[in-house]
Amino acid sequence: MTEDGRLRRGERTRTAVLDHALPLATTTGLDGLSLGRLADTLGISKSGLFAHWRSKEALQLAVIDHARRQWTDEVIRPAMAAAPRGVRRLWAVHDTRLAFYEQGRLPGGCFFANAHFEFNARPGPIRDRLAAELADWMTFLTGLTADAITTGDLPPATDPAGLAYEIESLGVCAVMQAPVLGPVTFQHARHALHERLTALTLTPTILPELP
Amino acid sequence: MTEDGRLRRGERTRTAVLDHALPLATTTGLDGLSLGRLADTLGISKSGLFAHWRSKEALQLAVIDHARRQWTDEVIRPAMAAAPRGVRRLWAVHDTRLAFYEQGRLPGGCFFANAHFEFNARPGPIRDRLAAELADWMTFLTGLTADAITTGDLPPATDPAGLAYEIESLGVCAVMQAPVLGPVTFQHARHALHERLTALTLTPTILPELP
DNA sequence: TTTATTTACGAACGGTCGGTCGTTTTGTAG
DNA sequence: CTACAAAACGACCGACCGTTCGTAAATAAA
Numbered sequence: 199m200t201e202d203g204r205l206r207r208g209e210r211t212r213t214a215v216l217d218h219a220l221p222l223a224t225t226t227g228l229d230g231l232s233l234g235r236l237a238d239t240l241g242i243s244k245s246g247l248f249a250h251w252r253s254k255e256a257l258q259l260a261v262i263d264h265a266r267r268q269w270t271d272e273v274i275r276p277a278m279a280a281a282p283r284g285v286r287r288l289w290a291v292h293d294t295r296l297a298f299y300e301q302g303r304l305p306g307g308c309f310f311a312n313a314h315f316e317f318n319a320r321p322g323p324i325r326d327r328l329a330a331e332l333a334d335w336m337t338f339l340t341g342l343t344a345d346a347i348t349t350g351d352l353p354p355a356t357d358p359a360g361l362a363y364e365i366e367s368l369g370v371c372a373v374m375q376a377p378v379l380g381p382v383t384f385q386h387a388r389h390a391l392h393e394r395l396t397a398l399t400l401t402p403t404i405l406p407e408l409p
Numbered sequence: 410m411t412e413d414g415r416l417r418r419g420e421r422t423r424t425a426v427l428d429h430a431l432p433l434a435t436t437t438g439l440d441g442l443s444l445g446r447l448a449d450t451l452g453i454s455k456s457g458l459f460a461h462w463r464s465k466e467a468l469q470l471a472v473i474d475h476a477r478r479q480w481t482d483e484v485i486r487p488a489m490a491a492a493p494r495g496v497r498r499l500w501a502v503h504d505t506r507l508a509f510y511e512q513g514r515l516p517g518g519c520f521f522a523n524a525h526f527e528f529n530a531r532p533g534p535i536r537d538r539l540a541a542e543l544a545d546w547m548t549f550l551t552g553l554t555a556d557a558i559t560t561g562d563l564p565p566a567t568d569p570a571g572l573a574y575e576i577e578s579l580g581v582c583a584v585m586q587a588p589v590l591g592p593v594t595f596q597h598a599r600h601a602l603h604e605r606l607t608a609l610t611l612t613p614t615i616l617p618e619l620p
Numbered sequence: 621t622t623t624a625t626t627t628a629c630g631a632a633c634g635g636t637c638g639g640t641c642g643t644t645t646t647g648t649a650g
Numbered sequence: 651c652t653a654c655a656a657a658a659c660g661a662c663c664g665a666c667c668g669t670t671c672g673t674a675a676a677t678a679a680a
Contacts (some may be wrong), residue, residue, distance in 0.1 A: 225530040233638065254638060306530035311585070317528040318588045319436040319517035329589040340563065363597035367582030371574065372664050374522070374581060377529045378540040379547065386574035397608075442666065454629050465668060
């Protein structure tokens with residue numbers, strides 16, 4: 199019996215399954231994810247997956263949680279560590295996010311963006327979960343912006359939710375266009391926010407130079 | 410024999426088929442489009458579709474062309490008619506685009522955005538066609554921005570491709586978030602570009618007041 | 621009216637999908 | 651070694667997919 203109760207052979211713990219499922223779901227779509235192919239990739243039988251997740255939908259929800267965890271570990275945490283507060287922290291989040299996709303950390307682009315567009319017109323538990331994730335993310339960005347106002351980096355008249363929307367839109371568009379138009383989209387996304395923040399900033403905040 | 414060669418019964422011309430296929434493809438995904446369901450919607454048999462399009466892929470490509478035509482008629486042309494040149498034309502394109510989705514002209518959001526995210530990781534003819542459409546669209550937006558520099562509305566130092574990217578990103582993010590976060594996303598998208606353009610504009614260009 | 625041709629249809633094909641079940645294998649305890 | 655329970659598997663199910671084909675109906679030509 200392994201520490202998580204069921205899976206025994208080799209390295210096939212629950213998290214190992216999700217580690218293999220996430221890139222698959224990112225490339226083929228969260229709904230296009232085939233349990234047969236996933237089982238083949240893991241070298242186990244398809245019915246084994248049903249022993250641990252009762253249905254495909256339950257596994258899909260678990261994949262969402264897994265993606266959220268990876269996003270927290272590889273993007274949010276490093277960005278928060280890069281800058282303590284204010285506008286520089288806003289920039290760090292934007293830049294770390296772009297770097298995550300620029301270096302092709304996940305094949306197929308952004309898991310959350312893909313899943314959002316896939317389920318935007320399909321009500322159900324998955325859509326609800328994705329909606330909650332998006333709301334959380336926008337609240338997080340808005341909070342960062344509000345903090346940059348508190349520190350005096352941004353003018354008090356700044357609309358936190360509005361600026362958060364701008365940051366999000368630049369990032370989303372970059373991961374959408376990059377596979378088609380190439381790395382120049384990342385340059386656009388970086389340059390646009392850099393220009394916007396330096397124009398807004400009240401204090402002489404030093405943002406890193408852009409190449 | 411009807412004017413377009415094959416389909417005869419009722420209103421089932423080629424364009425009628427595509428008229429029904431476009432909203433279906435927008436909600437279920439361009440690849441998730443089921444020829445069986447489409448045939449049922451039209452009241453014809455599934456095999457009839459294969460008499461006019463040799464394969465599903467050919468029909469999908471036709472749907473892309475149809476969406477492009479509708480986009481041209483319902484967004485680009487009205488926007489171009491609303492303002493002759495310069496920054497006001499830029500604003501007209503952005504605003505007309507948002508209005509198109511705000512009033513739910515197509516269920517399921519933006520056909521092109523959905524299809525892009527769906528095929529970003531799937532090389533093939535459909536991906537190539539979508540890529541060409543996106544490149545055309547960005548070239549179009551860049552041209553509008555360059556014209557606004559020519560008219561003297563924008564400073565000569567403005568990067569046309571960069572500003573085009575900003576406009577596009579605001580629009581894409583709006584159609585992505587609207588089904589989840591509601592109409593407030595359209596307000597954000599409008600307010601952000603309004604603020605950006607008025608800040609950039611050299612001439613006293615009168616953009617419409619925002620509510 | 622008879623003939624020839626086009627057009628739509630129903631049935632069926634092979635394939636993949638999510639999901640279920642009985643059996644065999646594996647690990648552990650006595 | 652034996653006995654027992656957990657766990658992994660192969661086979662199978664019904665549904666849906668895109669696609670093909672033989673045939674019947676509708677049209678046009680004679």
